[in-house]
Amino acid sequence: MFSRRLPASLEANRISRALEAARARGPLIDLTETNPTRVGLRYPEREILDALAQPGALAYQPDPRGLLSARRAVAGYYAERGATVSPERLFLTASTSESYSLLFQLLCDPGDRVLVPEPSDPLFELLARLAAVEIAPYPLRYHAGWYLDIEELEQKLDDRTRAVLVVNPNNPTGSFLKRGELDRLERVCAERSLAIVSDEVFADYWFAPDPERVPTLAPGPAGQRRALTFCLSGLSKLCGLPQLKLGWIVAAGPAELVREAEARLELIADTYLSVGAPVQEAAPRLIALISDVGAQLALRVRTARAELAARVSGTALQLLDAEGGWSAILRVPRTRSEEEWVLQLLDDGVVVHPGFFFDMPEEAYLVVSLIAKPEDFSEGIERLIARVHAGL
Ligand SMILES: Cc1ncc(COP(=O)(O)O)c(C=O)c1O
Incomplete structure (x- = not known):
């Protein structure tokens, strides 16, 4: 009766069932927490609520690309990062997840394929399925840091492939695309008429500067993208x-292709018109909060990463190299499976993700969120280290 776009079974897995039972027993330290509104940040509440209560929010001004004042504010975000984005190249959406759906509808027929990095967030698989699109993984390799092997990626292309998805920086690896990698990726995609979709939601969260890093695929002042490219981000x-x-899509690439893509994207966006007026009116003031709430988050993840590196040094855990993002990957001894480590940690009152949740290549890894409340983070990591040492 129901669509095959949805998974055949919605039954909870062993970890989800154990988590539910542990939650019923009492409070847990959640090192998978990625909801920024729950981690004790200081939000300028009055400012946010005032921004959302402007008179313009009472008018309905449908525009498939979104309100011009909001798009100008997004263009300003890119200008501050050295990219030149005209408000005409921008589409506002109700979230990055929605941006993906619109782009899958723009680029793919049912059964077409999109290449996605592995390891990465499980979100993409479901978003693709819901659009009747297949995903095929291309591996990110780890050897003294993460890198993209473009030959391996090329081997994954077939005549149904329509786009390559890059997550910059990727979650949970925290790896950014490097200039040389992008150069080769663009060449391959331009030659084969493939689009590049660049998810840049974590772009502002880097730990140390690196001139080789690609901060965004939005073009610089003199730059053009060689392949049809879409950059995604949001609040x-x-x-x-x-x-x-509130999310957005920046379109870039060869002018004629961009024009054709935008005309079609406009039709799709016009069919939904899903972004609410209050948030569009508020966008300039909300984007300005990057220097406040965004800065708190950036400090949070850098501090947590430094603490984690110091705490695991000399233990049986290894912290994998990362350049940014909100997650950290810990290699743990293979004396237990990832599932067993996760279940034992639940007994200790600590929630972590197993590496397989993100399709990590081999056992055994655990993934923790760097934005958890600092006191929870410290306590959770202490229990994690104790558990690993007890399990040796
Ligand atoms: C890499 C990545 N992209 C996109 C999203 C979704 O963002 P949004 O809340 O804008 O839909 C997430 C959310 O967790 C994410 O981790």
Whole structure:
């Protein structure tokens, strides 16, 4: 009776069932917490509520690309990062997840394929399925840091592939695309008429500068993208406001292709017109919160990462290299499976993700969120280290 776009079974897995039972027993330290509104940040509440209560929010001004004042504010965000984005190249959406759906509808027929990095967030698989699109993974390799092997990626392309998805920086690996990698990726995509979709929701969260890093695929002042490219971001991660539902798509690439893509994207966006007026009116003031809430989050993740590195040094855990993002990957001894480590940690009152949740290549890894409340983070990591040492 129901669509095959949805998973055949919705039954909870062993970890989810154990988590539910542990929650019923009492409070847990959640090292999978990625909801910024729950981690003790200081939000300028009055400012946010005032911004959302402007008279313009009472008018309905449908525009498939979104309100020009909001798009100008987003263009300003890119200008501050050295990219030149005209408000004409921008589409506002209700979230990055929605941006993906619109782009899958733009680029793919049912059964077409999109290449996605592995390891990465399980979100993409479900978003693709819901659009009747197949995903095929291309591996990110780890050897003294994460890198993209473009030959391996090329081997994954077939005549149904329509786009390559890059997550910059990727979650949970925290790896950014490097200039040389992008150069080769663009060449391959331009030659084969593939689009590049660049998810940049974590772009502002880097630990140390690196001139080789690609901060965004939005073009610089002299730059053009060689392949049709879409950059995605939004308020969710940049200013810790996922509940306000504002994301965006920047289109770039060869002019004629961009024109054709935008005309079609406009039709799709016009069919939904899903972004609410209050958040569009508020966008300039909300984007300005990157220097407040965004800065708190950036400090939070850098501090947590440094603490984690210091705490695991000399233990049986290894912290994998990362350049940014909100997650950290810990290699744990293979004396237990990832599932067993996760279940034992639940007994200790600590929630972590197993590496397989993100399709990590081999056992055994655990993934923790760097934005958890600092006191929870410290206590959770202490229990984690104790558990691993007890399990040796
Ligand atoms: C890499 C990545 N992209 C996109 C999203 C979704 O963002 P949004 O809240 O804007 O839909 C997430 C959310 O967790 C994410 O981790």
